[in-house]
Amino acid sequence: MLELGNLSRHFGGVKAVDTLDLTVRQGEILGLIGPNGSGKSTTVNLITGVYKPTAGTLRFKGKDIARLEPHQRTEIGIARTFQNIRLFGRLTVWQNLWAARVVRERGWAGFRERWLSGAGAAREQAQALLEFGGLEHKRDMLAGNLAFGEQRRLELIRAAASGAELLLLDEPAAGMNAEEIQDLDHRIRQLRDQGRTILLIEHHMELVMEVCDRVAVLNFGRKIAEGTPAQIQQDAVVRAAYLGAEQPAAA
Amino acid sequence: MDFYLGLAQVIGIHTLLGLSAWCVLHTGQVSIAQGAFFAIGAYTAGMLTSMWAMPLAVALAFGAVMAGLVAVAMGFPALRVKGLMLVVATTAFAEIVRLFFFNLKWRVQTPTGEVGPDGSLGFGGIRHFPANGWSTLDVNLLIWALVAAVMALLWWLDRSRVGTLWRAVGEDELAAQSAGINLTATKVSAFGIGGCIAGLAGGLFAHYATHIEHHNFTILLATFAIAYPILGGLASLAGTLLAVIFIQGFLLEGLRFIGEWRSLLFGVLIVVVMLVRPNGFLSRALFRSRHA
Numbered sequence: 001m002l003e004l005g006n007l008s009r010h011f012g013g014v015k016a017v018d019t020l021d022l023t024v025r026q027g028e029i030l031g032l033i034g035p036n037g038s039g040k041s042t043t044v045n046l047i048t049g050v051y052k053p054t055a056g057t058l059r060f061k062g063k064d065i066a067r068l069e070p071h072q073r074t075e076i077g078i079a080r081t082f083q084n085i086r087l088f089g090r091l092t093v094w095q096n097l098w099a100a101r102v103v104r105e106r107g108w109a110g111f112r113e114r115w116l117s118g119a120g121a122a123r124e125q126a127q128a129l130l131e132f133g134g135l136e137h138k139r140d141m142l143a144g145n146l147a148f149g150e151q152r153r154l155e156l157i158r159a160a161a162s163g164a165e166l167l168l169l170d171e172p173a174a175g176m177n178a179e180e181i182q183d184l185d186h187r188i189r190q191l192r193d194q195g196r197t198i199l200l201i202e203h204h205m206e207l208v209m210e211v212c213d214r215v216a217v218l219n220f221g222r223k224i225a226e227g228t229p230a231q232i233q234q235d236a237v238v239r240a241a242y243l244g245a246e247q248p249a250a251a
Numbered sequence: 252m253d254f255y256l257g258l259a260q261v262i263g264i265h266t267l268l269g270l271s272a273w274c275v276l277h278t279g280q281v282s283i284a285q286g287a288f289f290a291i292g293a294y295t296a297g298m299l300t301s302m303w304a305m306p307l308a309v310a311l312a313f314g315a316v317m318a319g320l321v322a323v324a325m326g327f328p329a330l331r332v333k334g335l336m337l338v339v340a341t342t343a344f345a346e347i348v349r350l351f352f353f354n355l356k357w358r359v360q361t362p363t364g365e366v367g368p369d370g371s372l373g374f375g376g377i378r379h380f381p382a383n384g385w386s387t388l389d390v391n392l393l394i395w396a397l398v399a400a401v402m403a404l405l406w407w408l409d410r411s412r413v414g415t416l417w418r419a420v421g422e423d424e425l426a427a428q429s430a431g432i433n434l435t436a437t438k439v440s441a442f443g444i445g446g447c448i449a450g451l452a453g454g455l456f457a458h459y460a461t462h463i464e465h466h467n468f469t470i471l472l473a474t475f476a477i478a479y480p481i482l483g484g485l486a487s488l489a490g491t492l493l494a495v496i497f498i499q500g501f502l503l504e505g506l507r508f509i510g511e512w513r514s515l516l517f518g519v520l521i522v523v524v525m526l527v528r529p530n531g532f533l534s535r536a537l538f539r540s541r542h543a
Contacts, residue, residue, distance in 0.1 A: 048429060074431030086426035088419045098412060099419040103431030162431045 001026045001197050002047065002078075002166060007056035008221075009042055016042040018221035019056070024166065029188060029198045031208040031229070034218035035241060040201045041083060043218070044168050047199075048080050049073050060166070075103045079164030081155045083171045083201075089144030093135055093154055096143050097126050100161040126161065132190070133157040149180050156187065166197045173204040185211050209233065217241065256387040260459050262499050263394035267452035268472075269479030269491040270401055274445035276480050277414070278438045279421035280333060284325070284341035285449045286472035287348035288318040292450025293468075294352055294368060297377040297457035301366045302359045307379055311454040318450025319443050326442035330435055333424075345473055353465040373464030377457050394455055401448055402488050408444075409488075417441050421485075449476070478517070482524050 002024040009017040017039040024030050034040050045051045047058065049070035058066045065073055079100075088096050101122060130136045133153040138146060143154055152172060159167050169188070173181050181204065188211050192198055202208045208215060209229040217225040217232060219241040225232055232238055268289055275282045296314030299305040305313075329340045352374075358367040363382075368374040380390055408414050420427045420437045428434055457463050479498070483490025498517065506513045 050425065069433075070428040071431050071433045074429060079431070080429050082426070082429075086423050086429075088422040088426065090422060091415060091418055095415045095418075099415050099427070099432060100430035102412060102416060158430060 001061060002199070003057070003059045004043075004047070005057040005059070007043075007046060007058060008054045009046055009051055010054045015221045017046060017053075020218075020221070020223055022216055022223060022226075024197060024199055026197055027192065027195070028213045029192055029200060029211055031212035031215040032199060032201045032218065033203070033205070033208055033215060033232075038218040038241075039221040040218055041170060042221075044080060044170050044199075044201060047073075047168060048078060071103070074162050074164065077163070077165040078168065079159040079162045079166070080168040081152075081159050081170055081172055083174065085148075085151050085155055087143040087146075087151055087155055087158070090142055092140050093130070093143055093146070094126070094139045096154060096158050097129060097161045100158045101126065101163075104163045129157040129161055132160075132187070148175060152176070152180075152184075153187075160191065160196070164196070166199065167191065168199045168201070170201045171203060172200070173202055173207050181207055253387065256391055258500060258504055259391050260387070260394055262495050263391070263398050264452050264456050264459065265475065265479065265495045265499055266398050266492050267401060267448055267455070268476045269483070269495055270405060270488065271445040271447075271449035271452065272476040273480040273485065273488070273491055274405070274417070274441045274448065276477065276485055277409075277417040277421050278441045279424070280330065280438060280441075281338055281477060282341045282442070282445070283338055283470060283473045283477075284322070284329075284344050284348075285445065285476035286468050286470065287345040288322055288446040288449035289453035289456065289472065289476075290348055290352060290465075290468035291318040291321055292453030293457035293463050294355070294374065294453075295450070296454030297374060297463060298357070298367065300379040300458070301377045302357075302361065304361070307458070310379075311451060314454035314457075315447045315451040318453065319447035322446025322449075323439055323443040326439040326446075327435065330438040330442065341473075342470065345468075345470060349465050349468050352468070371465070373462055373466075374457075375462040377461050377463070379458050381461070390459060394459075397451065397455070398492075401451070402492075405488055413440065478521055482521070484528075484530055486530070 004020050004022040007017060007020045007022075008015065020039070020043065022043075032040055032043065042051065046053050049068060049072075053066055057064065060073075060076065060078060063076075065076070068076070088099060091099065127136070130139060133156060135150060135154060135157070138150065143151065146154060156169070156172065173184055176184065185207060188198060188200065200208065200212060212229055214227065215229050215232045216223055217235075217238050224241060225235045225238045227235070268285060271288065272282065272285045275285070292314035295317045296310040299310035299313055300307060325344055329337060329344065332340060352368065353371055355368045356370045358365050358369060364376070366376040416432055416437050419430070419432060420434055424434055427437075456467075460467070475498070479494040480491045482498070483492070483494035498520075502513055502516055502520065506516070
């Protein structure tokens with residue numbers, strides 16, 4: 001579904017992402033892990049268009065998307081959450097969802113949905129997402145006044161509200177307690193079961209090993225391993241990168 | 252009584268001007284061009300009634316549309332930058348517009364003599380109101396009916412998805428983009444609607460003043476335009492109105508006895524409000540507990 005080919009992004013002399021090859025397959029949950037500064041967030045920013053790649057290709061559903069603006073990428077089906085939550089704090093929960101729905105109203109299909117079939121279906125979808133995020137009672141609250149865990153859930157359903165098929169979750173478990181992580185685990189699986197594909201960037205190993213179908217490991221902007229969670233856990237290069245001992249080739 | 256009716260006209264016109272800046276500020280942009288859109292509306296509407304004897308409604312509508320179109324045309328390039336660069340770009344644009352009218356000479360013969368913009372001498376003889384026997388009260392009614400209409404429109408817009416998009420962009424551009432919102436289109440829409448409202452205000456101003464000149468449309472006017480919604484807060488439309496009443500009614504007229512010192516007070520007032528109530532004087536928190 002998403003193919004990164006030889007993708008690089010350099011900041012001056014720093015190779016934040018270096019000749020990265022990565023494929024996200026339709027319907028899977030792919031984990032992207034790596035030590036701090038290994039290029040995970042830069043990768044997300046390249047995929048969503050916040051940064052333009054220095055070199056390499058970026059294809060989504062077979063189409064080259066390297067030149068698209070961020071909002072155009074959301075339009076064709078890529079949405080994200082942020083490591084440090086970025087909600088519209090002074091809009092209500094409902095308005096946050098509604099703002100993200102607007103991308104679905106472009107073109108003829110959008111026109112028909114909005115003006116010919118009434119807003120009923122759209123409302124129902126938004127309501128279903130609210131319930132999915134456990135926020136149905138907070139509908140008219142300002143997003144900025146929500147508790148931390150609720151804000152994370154709102155950000156997740158806002159990304160889903162855009163109708164995206166591919167969700168990039170940038171450290172969704174950061175700052176959560178064990179119970180909330182359990183919750184998140186269920187929600188990620190449910191989103192996948194609804195037919196979405198998920199790229200999960202995460203530090204929390206238990207969650208990654210638990211929920212992901214496949215895992216890719218970055219270090220110094222390069223992919224050093226890829227495989228099932230079980231394979232990754234056994235991988236000597238990965239262990240070295242994380243534990244810092246017996247660094248093999250990466251320098 | 253005449254004094255207050257005269258003042259009410261100014262307050263109504265400046266409320267519209269403040270509301271035009273309110274639209275743009277909603278998307279998180281600071282525009283110094285509102286005075287220029289006001290000038291475009293003033294000259295356009297004034298020329299239509301005085302030079303070609305067009306009906307007032309047509310002239311006002313045309314002035315508003317003209318200012319809105321110019322706002323959209325300049326919005327596309329200008330809104331690619333933000334923050335300080337946008338302030339610089341819109342300031343430059345405001346000066347271009349002012350100097351255009353400083354140089355514009357276009358006189359035509361009418362039954363009542365020669366009228367039209369006369370370069371640096373200004374543009375006099377916009378006498379639609381006196382010529383048609385409008386009293387000050389009539390003019391007031393027209394101005395305030397339009398203020399009410401614009402406020403109702405913006406109130407509705409703010410609650411519709413357009414307002415939601417404006418606010419979303421104003422809150423966090425990166426998050427808005429990621430939610431699929433087209434930043435440029437959203438900002439340009441706010442700019443265009445704001446431009447229309449400023450143009451309408453300008454058209455009213457030209458007919459209220461009967462004589463206009465480039466001097467009326469300096470950067471100071473734009474400063475007032477953005478000061479009103481900033482002082483009144485973006486949370487409500489009434490805030491802008493109250494800020495205009497306070498500044499025009501109290502600060503500039505009420506304190507006339509202290510002379511030119513009151514201009515200085517205007518600056519002091521803005522600094523104080525920014526320090527004490529950074530979200531505007533009438534921001535939401537005023538009506539809620541501080542720890543909500």
